Amino acid sequence: MANLKVQFGARLKLLRAQRNMTQEQLADATGLTIESISNIERGIFGPRFDNLEKIAEALHLEVQRLFEFG
Secondary structure, eight states: OOOHHHHHHHHHHHHHHHTTOOHHHHHHHHTOOHHHHHHHHTTSSOOOHHHHHHHHHHTTOOGGGGGOOO
């Protein structure tokens, strides 16, 4: 089983791409930096709880949908 941060990052990247959003657009929508979005997507860091809510809102999803790993 892959590391949770890696699984989450891959899921975030997929969801962002499905919405035709760039990392820059997601960063702008959440108030995070592009570097932060990149680090999350690469599984280097996991997002804090408050940032999970911002990411879900920017992607128009419920937070739990971010954790639906295939």
